[in-house]
Amino acid sequence: MNKLYQQKWLIAFALPGFLFFLVFAYLPMYGVVISFQDFDVFKGVFRSDFVGFDNFKTLFDMPDFNNALKNTILISALKMILLFPATVVFALMINEISTGWFRKFVQTTSYLPYFVSWVIAAGIWYKLLSIDGGVVNDLLVSLGILKEPFYFLADKDAFYPIILFTEAWKNMGFSAIIFIASLSAIDVQQYEAARVDGASRFRQIWHISLPGIKNTIVLMFILNASNLLKAGQDQLWTMSNVTVQQKAEILDTLVLRYLKDMGLTGYSIGTAMGIFQAFIGLVLFIVCNYLAKAAKSDSII
Amino acid sequence: MEKKRKLDAFAAVNGLLMLLFAFVCIYPFYYVLIVSLNDPLDAQRGGLYLWVRSFSFENYKAIFKTSELLNAYQITLFRVVAGTVLHVVLTAMFAFALTKKHFVFRKFLTWWMLIPMYFSGGIIPTYVVMDMLGLVNNVMVYVLPHLLATFHILILRSYLNELPAALEESAVIDGASDFSLFWRIVLPLSTPVLATVALFIGVFHWNDWFSGFTYMTSEHLWTAQNVLLKIIQTNEASNIASISKMDSGFKATVTAESVKMAMLVITTVPVIVVYPFLQKYFVKGMMLGSVKG
Numbered sequence: 001m002n003k004l005y006q007q008k009w010l011i012a013f014a015l016p017g018f019l020f021f022l023v024f025a026y027l028p029m030y031g032v033v034i035s036f037q038d039f040d041v042f043k044g045v046f047r048s049d050f051v052g053f054d055n056f057k058t059l060f061d062m063p064d065f066n067n068a069l070k071n072t073i074l075i076s077a078l079k080m081i082l083l084f085p086a087t088v089v090f091a092l093m094i095n096e097i098s099t100g101w102f103r104k105f106v107q108t109t110s111y112l113p114y115f116v117s118w119v120i121a122a123g124i125w126y127k128l129l130s131i132d133g134g135v136v137n138d139l140l141v142s143l144g145i146l147k148e149p150f151y152f153l154a155d156k157d158a159f160y161p162i163i164l165f166t167e168a169w170k171n172m173g174f175s176a177i178i179f180i181a182s183l184s185a186i187d188v189q190q191y192e193a194a195r196v197d198g199a200s201r202f203r204q205i206w207h208i209s210l211p212g213i214k215n216t217i218v219l220m221f222i223l224n225a226s227n228l229l230k231a232g233q234d235q236l237w238t239m240s241n242v243t244v245q246q247k248a249e250i251l252d253t254l255v256l257r258y259l260k261d262m263g264l265t266g267y268s269i270g271t272a273m274g275i276f277q278a279f280i281g282l283v284l285f286i287v288c289n290y291l292a293k294a295a296k297s298d299s300i301i
Numbered sequence: 302m303e304k305k306r307k308l309d310a311f312a313a314v315n316g317l318l319m320l321l322f323a324f325v326c327i328y329p330f331y332y333v334l335i336v337s338l339n340d341p342l343d344a345q346r347g348g349l350y351l352w353v354r355s356f357s358f359e360n361y362k363a364i365f366k367t368s369e370l371l372n373a374y375q376i377t378l379f380r381v382v383a384g385t386v387l388h389v390v391l392t393a394m395f396a397f398a399l400t401k402k403h404f405v406f407r408k409f410l411t412w413w414m415l416i417p418m419y420f421s422g423g424i425i426p427t428y429v430v431m432d433m434l435g436l437v438n439n440v441m442v443y444v445l446p447h448l449l450a451t452f453h454i455l456i457l458r459s460y461l462n463e464l465p466a467a468l469e470e471s472a473v474i475d476g477a478s479d480f481s482l483f484w485r486i487v488l489p490l491s492t493p494v495l496a497t498v499a500l501f502i503g504v505f506h507w508n509d510w511f512s513g514f515t516y517m518t519s520e521h522l523w524t525a526q527n528v529l530l531k532i533i534q535t536n537e538a539s540n541i542a543s544i545s546k547m548d549s550g551f552k553a554t555v556t557a558e559s560v561k562m563a564m565l566v567i568t569t570v571p572v573i574v575v576y577p578f579l580q581k582y583f584v585k586g587m588m589l590g591s592v593k594g
Contacts, residue, residue, distance in 0.1 A: 003405065004405065007403075007404060007405060007479075009478060009479035009480045009483070010397075010398045010401055010404045010406075010479055011398075011406070013394035013395065013397055013398040013479075013483065014394070014395055014398040014399070014404075014406060014410055016391050016394070016395070016448070016449075017391065017394070017395035017398075017410070017414065017449055017454075018410065018413065020391070020448050020449050021413055021414055021417055021449070023430070023434070024427075024430075024445070024446045025416075025417035025421065025422075026417070027422075027430045028421065028422025028423070028426040028427040028429075028430050029417075029420055029421065029422045029426070030422075030426075031422045031425075031426025031427070031429050031430055032422055032423065032426050034425065034426055034429065044433075045429060090322070093315055093318065093319060094319065096311075096312070096315050097312075097315065097316065097319060098312065099316075102316070102319075105323065106319045106320075106322065106323045108577075108580065109323040109326045109327050110322065110323065110326055112326055112327065112330070112573070112576065113326055113329075115504060115508075115572050115573070115576045115579075116508065116569055116572055116573075117507075117508035117509070117510060117526055118510075119508075119510050119526045119529050119530045119533070119568075120508075120526075120529070120565055120568055120569050122530075122533055123333075123529060123532075123533045123561065123564075123565045124329045124330070124332075124333055124565060125329070126533055127332075127333065127336070127558070127561070127562065127565075128329055128332065132347075132558075133344075133345070133347040133349075133558070135332060135350060138347060138348070138350075169325065169326065169329075173326065201309075201311045202311075234510075234511075238530060238533070238534075241534070255423070255424050255425065256424060256515075258425070259424055259425055259428055259515065260515075267425050267429070270424070270425045271423060271425045271426055274422075274423030274424060274425060274426075275423065277423075278420070278421070278423060282419070282420075285419070
């Protein structure tokens, strides 16, 4: 008791944190029991009737859910397959700039978009791609590439390319930081030796830069893979509209729709969706972390 | 890197591509800025690419005439200030307690904060809890659920662990309690890292649209991001345009499109002003973030 009294200030400092996590992290975790209930707001989480796995059965039979699951994996995989290598190439290109101020300029501008919200990013690209007076359409029409303005954001086939492009615009510069940092750790003497031997710039990149950051690449790729069921809620919610909804609906946005549109009747199903996502996410996370650890220890040898 | 390297074809092509990339990154912001500063009716003619053709503040005037938007900016400002100050103080307090090796609850509290990094209740259970607590349609929902973040506690904890122990020891010998140790010695010494955490959480609060969207059914509790989102997704901007039309005796002075642009600018500027200060901390933060797993 005396010890507790001696540590009264430490306890007082930690108490708000303890309560914070209790209320805003652990209480919602308990709330997942909703997915096993026929949730009734008036009865609340503690007194609603339990129905076992019924909600999950309903869930797997829902066309909306299956479509959202398909879209989530597709969008997420496209981002990984196309944008991940692009980020590495971008970092390699930045690394090849030898003029200090220019390099700093490119880097600084490249992560500017990362710091604005997707709401703003969406607003900007809606304007740039719009049919009346959008710069992109104006330019394409005046160059004769397009006959008439093309409604980019309301075209189903253009939607994924636009999602990939805007994602690259917003996040590529920032994601490249880690590769740039790891490139700067490579010993300069290796490049000098290669140059003396007459290696071209491409060969230097291929034989020195890339192997030098191989471990970082593997590690980042594995860590990214654990987010396969996170396709980008903010982006897809802000950039989608009724015409492309079929292709834009991902698990995150579907859950949000269950909360907003379905209201009380959708709570149990919506929570079940969230649990499904969290469960698969956790499995992916454990597997990927295991792989990452293996890759790490591999690199030490 | 050696200084003298002749400008070869490789460097030229690479430089050009990088210049193009930088252009694609900034130009959209610049474009929105010039459209917002151009006379709205003139802007309708199109062909605005590189500079303002006919300068005018009409769009900004229209925004500040609309009380709805002013109100949203006030709420945003409130959450940025309150949310950031409280977040920083509580993070420092919690991290400080965790660095004291003799603290009895240290181990328990470390796990207590780490577990929520990997598990969470998800959107709907969280909503039900917020509803239970009376936080739905309550401005405190902008502040309370973001009082602490495990990641920021970790950053601060590793910083505090590296402070020289002798400083605190001598204060303890002089009879300082943990309370005065924290306020007089630890807090002033950690200003740089506290500033970093403050900038990150401040930018988060400014940019967050999810809380307003999820927990506020009453639109006059929305933040600027929420109003902006609605304006982008619907034709809300034409209402603002028509309000200002009524004001000036049925003569249209602004258009929906150009008001949108001005709103985008006002909502973007604070972040753009702040972010150069954040820049030098990115790499460290990214490194910390990627090894946490």
